[in-house]
Amino acid sequence: MTENENLIEVSDLKMYFPITKGVIFQKKVADVKAVDGVSFTIKKGETLGLVGESGCGKSTTGRAILQLYRPTAGSVKFKDVELTELKGEKLRHMRRNMQMIFQDPYASLNPRMTVGGIVGEPLEVHNIAKGREKRERVQELLRVVGLNPYFVNRYPHEFSGGQRQRIGVARSLALNPDFIVCDEPISALDVSIQAQIVNMLEDLQQEFGLTYLFIAHDLSMVRHISDRIAVMYLGKIVEITDHNTLYEDPKHPYTQALLSAVPIPDPVIEDQRQRIILAGDVPSPIDPPPGCNFSTRCPRVMDICKEVDPTWQDIGENGEEHWVACHLYE
Amino acid sequence: MLQFIVRRILWAIPVLLAVTFFTFALVRAIPGGPFDFAGDRSLPPSVVANLEAKYHLSDPLWQQFCSYLIGDTVCRPGDDSGRASKGVLLGDLGPSFRYRGRTVNDIIATALPISFQLGMMAMMLGIGIGIPFGVLAALKHNTWIDYSATLVAILGVSVSNVVLGPVLIWFFALKLGWFPVATWAAEPLFSGIADKYIAASEQIPMWVNIIPKPTVDFFMHAALPVFALGTALSATIARMTRGSLLQVIREDYIRTARSKGLRERAVVVRHALKNSLIPVVTILGPMFAGVLTGTFVIELIFAIPGLGRHFVNSIGNRDYPVVLGTTLLYGVAIVIANMLVDITYAWLDPRVRLE
Ligand SMILES: Nc1ncnc2c1ncn2[C@@H]1O[C@H](COP(=O)(O)OP(=O)(O)OP(=O)(O)O)[C@@H](O)[C@H]1O
Ligand SMILES: [Mg+2]
Numbered sequence: 001m002t003e004n005e006n007l008i009e010v011s012d013l014k015m016y017f018p019i020t021k022g023v024i025f026q027k028k029v030a031d032v033k034a035v036d037g038v039s040f041t042i043k044k045g046e047t048l049g050l051v052g053e054s055g056c057g058k059s060t061t062g063r064a065i066l067q068l069y070r071p072t073a074g075s076v077k078f079k080d081v082e083l084t085e086l087k088g089e090k091l092r093h094m095r096r097n098m099q100m101i102f103q104d105p106y107a108s109l110n111p112r113m114t115v116g117g118i119v120g121e122p123l124e125v126h127n128i129a130k131g132r133e134k135r136e137r138v139q140e141l142l143r144v145v146g147l148n149p150y151f152v153n154r155y156p157h158e159f160s161g162g163q164r165q166r167i168g169v170a171r172s173l174a175l176n177p178d179f180i181v182c183d184e185p186i187s188a189l190d191v192s193i194q195a196q197i198v199n200m201l202e203d204l205q206q207e208f209g210l211t212y213l214f215i216a217h218d219l220s221m222v223r224h225i226s227d228r229i230a231v232m233y234l235g236k237i238v239e240i241t242d243h244n245t246l247y248e249d250p251k252h253p254y255t256q257a258l259l260s261a262v263p264i265p266d267p268v269i270e271d272q273r274q275r276i277i278l279a280g281d282v283p284s285p286i287d288p289p290p291g292c293n294f295s296t297r298c299p300r301v302m303d304i305c306k307e308v309d310p311t312w313q314d315i316g317e318n319g320e321e322h323w324v325a326c327h328l329y330e
Numbered sequence: 331m332l333q334f335i336v337r338r339i340l341w342a343i344p345v346l347l348a349v350t351f352f353t354f355a356l357v358r359a360i361p362g363g364p365f366d367f368a369g370d371r372s373l374p375p376s377v378v379a380n381l382e383a384k385y386h387l388s389d390p391l392w393q394q395f396c397s398y399l400i401g402d403t404v405c406r407p408g409d410d411s412g413r414a415s416k417g418v419l420l421g422d423l424g425p426s427f428r429y430r431g432r433t434v435n436d437i438i439a440t441a442l443p444i445s446f447q448l449g450m451m452a453m454m455l456g457i458g459i460g461i462p463f464g465v466l467a468a469l470k471h472n473t474w475i476d477y478s479a480t481l482v483a484i485l486g487v488s489v490s491n492v493v494l495g496p497v498l499i500w501f502f503a504l505k506l507g508w509f510p511v512a513t514w515a516a517e518p519l520f521s522g523i524a525d526k527y528i529a530a531s532e533q534i535p536m537w538v539n540i541i542p543k544p545t546v547d548f549f550m551h552a553a554l555p556v557f558a559l560g561t562a563l564s565a566t567i568a569r570m571t572r573g574s575l576l577q578v579i580r581e582d583y584i585r586t587a588r589s590k591g592l593r594e595r596a597v598v599v600r601h602a603l604k605n606s607l608i609p610v611v612t613i614l615g616p617m618f619a620g621v622l623t624g625t626f627v628i629e630l631i632f633a634i635p636g637l638g639r640h641f642v643n644s645i646g647n648r649d650y651p652v653v654l655g656t657t658l659l660y661g662v663a664i665v666i667a668n669m670l671v672d673i674t675y676a677w678l679d680p681r682v683r684l685e
Binding site: 026063066068092093095096099100102104107108109110111112113114121122125126155157168171175 | 585604
């Protein structure tokens with residue numbers, strides 16, 4: 001039996017948002033290249049961390065994978081099914097298997113619906129449970145995410161940010177999905193609550209055999225939960241490897257810069273830590289620089305970087321995968 | 331809920347008192363008086379003096395306001411010159427200066443039901459057309475459907491009833507002959523009750539007049555003015571609905587709803603529409619109050635004996651009690667409309683509490 005061990009296969013995914021002008025006839029004048037050709041796989045039961053600065057296209061990647069945006073180009077396979085070609089009812093049914101925990105726990109819950117409505121709606125839509133059965137299932141889900149089951153009749157505004165995020169998690173679990181995109185599920189929360197939510201997500205993964213794409217904007221958060229980590233810069237993935245390797249032997253100058261900003265708990269090492277301060281701003285995704293996207297800020301930039309796109313290659317040793325896109329390793 | 335309503339009514343009292351005071355002061359500040367007629371219709375000074383004495387217009391203003399408010403028995407003790415006013419606080423709006431022998435209460439009781447019927451039907455038409463078109467335009471954002479709906483809405487707002495009314499009359503009433511040209515044809519549904527009052531030659535109470543008998547004649551007469559007024563309202567409602575829905579549809583929780591695997595129609599109806607109606611309801615309140623108390627232009631064009639003309643004519647006539655009465659009525663309508671708006675808010679948005 002040869003079963004594909006990859007649950008998700010993304011190849012050369014692009015998501016461009018057109019910028020239009022004109023009052024009556026909208027003319028496209030440019031594209032925001034939010035995601036510009038990313039490729040990676042996620043194995044069953046694995047957590048892939050996706051890290052990058054604000055605005056580099058992490059949320060867009062997650063949404064494009066789940067077909068909440070229709071990708072401009074590229075392919076997304078879920079259990080060998082090409083998602084970009086699914087439409088209408090087929091796509092609707094596919095949504096049972098893949099869910100998203102949204103970045104903003106305040107904006108992503110309908111203020112007009114009770115918790116019971118928010119969490120239970122997917123069950124109804126997919127004809128899984130109704131009435132009393134639905135109510136019981138919702139209460140069980142609330143218990144699973146550590147909320148009082150008697151909260152079903154309350155409205156989102158009656159909850160704290162952490163509780164709301166738990167509601168979002170309960171909602172995403174309702175359909176027993178295989179794959180969940182966790183879009184910065186903790187960055188809107190207090191530090192004290194962050195650990196609770198991360199631990200809960202880990203427990204749930206154990207319990208239900210979930211596969212995660214875990215998005216975060218700094219490296220300190222993802223090391224703990226991820227098996228592998230992808231680093232994203234301006235719409236492209238620059239490096240993917242095992243979570244330990246990434247911390248111990250980062251290859252891409254951008255990854256090195258990000259890591260240098262992560263505080264180290266050991267005071268001796270922390271004192272020796274050399275911060276790499278990146279010069280300049282992130283270029284606009286409307287008009288990315290030629291060649292390597294990072295060439296405008298890279299401390300180790302070479303002439304070739306400003307002209308030629310680096311190739312996406314595996315430079316791992318001893319059978320370990322270590323993908324990087326950088327001319328230094330070509 | 332009941333507590334909320336009671337509190338709102340209590341709050342409305344000082345507001346309405348202030349409205350009464352300022353209207354009283356302002357209308358008296360306009361030069362001229364109710365009995366100044368121009369040219370050969372002008373009255374001899376002795377007659378004017380008599381009339382002014384009869385209506386106490388030569389009394390000090392504070393006394394006039396006092397007796398308007400709380401009645402002659404308190405403010406003009408021992409006065410037996412004519413009929414004594416009971417005062418606004420007891421619901422007596424006083425006599426009209428221009429329509430001899432008619433009280434403001436009578437005028438309102440006769441004219442308001444007509445305006446109310448016209449306004450109610452126009453509102454229903456406006457909402458019935460406006461909201462669906464607004465939703466359609468928003469869902470088909472930036473397509474030809476959106477553009478044509480927007481164009482029609484802009485036309486509806488900018489082509490005033492002064493133009494639309496006569497065009498409708500010319501085409502549908504005169505050319506095609508489908509509808510009567512003008513006037514209103516409402517009979518009270520409870521004609522038995524009305525007949526009793528007529529037999530006793532008393533004023534028919536307002537609630538009897540307000541409910542029309544649904545005859546063909548009634549609807550034929552109503553068709554054109556309701557259409558003219560309703561389309562104008564629907565244009566505003568459609569624009570509001572479109573704008574608000576466009577905003578809501580970009581919200582994060584709409585994406586959440588999609589991610590649940592809902593059908594697009596369910597996303598719109600269950601998640602987007604109710605949220606987007608909140609600003610629409612906000613404008614519906616004052617719109618309701620304004621339309622139900624009469625619209626001058628439509629009533630003038632279609633010769634409908636509603637309340638709208640009294641708002642305007644009474645100022646020209648310096649018919650002080652009518653000015654005050656209609657203004658106060660409008661104030662009450664606004665207060666009630668806003669209360670209904672707030673109740674609707676609480677239903678649309680659980681974050682709003684009626685406390
Ligand atoms: N619907 C959209 N229309 C146009 N541009 C968009 C849209 N969504 C995102 N973008 C642009 O795409 C880029 C990437 O946005 P995205 O939300 O994916 O960033 P992110 O990495 O998730 O950032 P953050 O950490 O702040 O959440 C940004 O420049 C953003 O302005
Ligand atoms: Mg994001």
